[in-house]
Amino acid sequence: MTDSEVVELLRAHGIRPSAHRVAVASCVLGNDTHPSAETVLRKARERLPVISRATVYNTLNLLNEKGLLRQHPFGAGTVFDSNVSRHHHLIDEETGEMRDIPWEKLSVSGLESIKDAEITDYMIVIRGRFKKRRA
Amino acid sequence: MTDSEVVELLRAHGIRPSAHRVAVASCVLGNDTHPSAETVLRKARERLPVISRATVYNTLNLLNEKGLLRQHPFGAGTVFDSNVSRHHHLIDEETGEMRDIPWEKLSVSGLESIKDAEITDYMIVIRGRFKKRRA
DNA sequence: TCCCAAAACTGGACATAGTCTAGCTCGCAT
DNA sequence: ATGCGAGCTAGACTATGTCCAGTTTTGGGA
Ligand SMILES: [Mn+2]
Ligand SMILES: [Mn+2]
Ligand SMILES: [Zn+2]
Ligand SMILES: [Zn+2]
Numbered sequence: 001m002t003d004s005e006v007v008e009l010l011r012a013h014g015i016r017p018s019a020h021r022v023a024v025a026s027c028v029l030g031n032d033t034h035p036s037a038e039t040v041l042r043k044a045r046e047r048l049p050v051i052s053r054a055t056v057y058n059t060l061n062l063l064n065e066k067g068l069l070r071q072h073p074f075g076a077g078t079v080f081d082s083n084v085s086r087h088h089h090l091i092d093e094e095t096g097e098m099r100d101i102p103w104e105k106l107s108v109s110g111l112e113s114i115k116d117a118e119i120t121d122y123m124i125v126i127r128g129r130f131k132k133r134r135a
Numbered sequence: 136m137t138d139s140e141v142v143e144l145l146r147a148h149g150i151r152p153s154a155h156r157v158a159v160a161s162c163v164l165g166n167d168t169h170p171s172a173e174t175v176l177r178k179a180r181e182r183l184p185v186i187s188r189a190t191v192y193n194t195l196n197l198l199n200e201k202g203l204l205r206q207h208p209f210g211a212g213t214v215f216d217s218n219v220s221r222h223h224h225l226i227d228e229e230t231g232e233m234r235d236i237p238w239e240k241l242s243v244s245g246l247e248s249i250k251d252a253e254i255t256d257y258m259i260v261i262r263g264r265f266k267k268r269r270a
Numbered sequence: 271t272c273c274c275a276a277a278a279c280t281g282g283a284c285a286t287a288g289t290c291t292a293g294c295t296c297g298c299a300t
Numbered sequence: 301a302t303g304c305g306a307g308c309t310a311g312a313c314t315a316t317g318t319c320c321a322g323t324t325t326t327g328g329g330a
Pocket of ligand 1: 067070
């Protein structure tokens with residue numbers, strides 16, 4: 001994702017695209033990795049060595065509030081996910097690495113039997129061992 | 136679960152049932168709550184006011200290693216789960232409270248299409264709002 | 271019963287992840 | 301040029317969890 005695409009995306013969501021925000025957003029938007037906040041901090045500093053930890057957390061939280069990101073507490077600690085459409089997750093038990101599984105690839109039945117809650121979202125979380133690098 | 140049942144369970148899993156361990160284990164085994172380590176510490180101190188934080192964490196980790204507990208990083212922070220058979224989870228988005236969903240109540244199809252990992256376990260994680268207290 | 275080594279337990283230091291704040295800086299409108 | 305609000309910063313602070321060195325408890329053997 002180019003910088004100007006990131007800028008457009010931020011503007012479209014009502015976020016002023018400061019240089020720092022673009023640096024942070026570029027590290028996580030438009031790819032299917034699931035980086036931790038500390039990973040984003042390290043990558044952002046490659047571009048912008050002076051950026052502070054607070055700005056990285058502020059920006060990630062802002063992107064989350066505006067719906068450009070999700071945050072997941074499983075995997076290798078808490079990680080961010082720029083894929084905001086519904087999907088499932090596969091997690092390597094040894095490394096904590098997370099991979100996406102397309103929504104249509106799996107399906108759940110029996111949800112209608114859950115009567116004691118209003119369901120807003122759900123996800124299948126699979127644990128196992130990755131066989132090889134993704135193609 | 137009575138104290139002597141807890142003692143038996145610990146012995147059966149090769150854990151020496153010291154008074155402290157029994158106090159910790161009683162707080163979490165044999166019920167379907169999903170307490171955090173800090174919650175267990177507070178409850179254990181009601182029984183045994185002198186118990187240290189380190190002992191609570193040591194004991195919870197030991198119970199986990201010996202297969203008497205599981206640990207889940209979603210819900211209200213990291214919580215412990217004495218239900219070690221397969222089941223799914225429903226989480227209240229406001230409070231983080233977790234409830235169990237019996238394995239047979241839901242089912243997943245399409246798992247055989249996952250080729251790039253050896254699956255060891257999976258679970259459906261549902262988020263929503265609880266309607267009322269459990270019956 | 272007494273003794274001792276091993277196991278268990280302790281407080282506190284340390285580590286990591288994340289939040290918050292007070293002050294500074296930057297960019298933009300006038 | 302000046303003023304103002306948004307953004308950024310370092311560092312203090314909180315929460316959660318691990319680690320360690322020293323002490324206490326325990327239970328089996330003499
Ligand atoms: Mn969101
Ligand atoms: Mn286990
Ligand atoms: Zn994802
Ligand atoms: Zn459970």
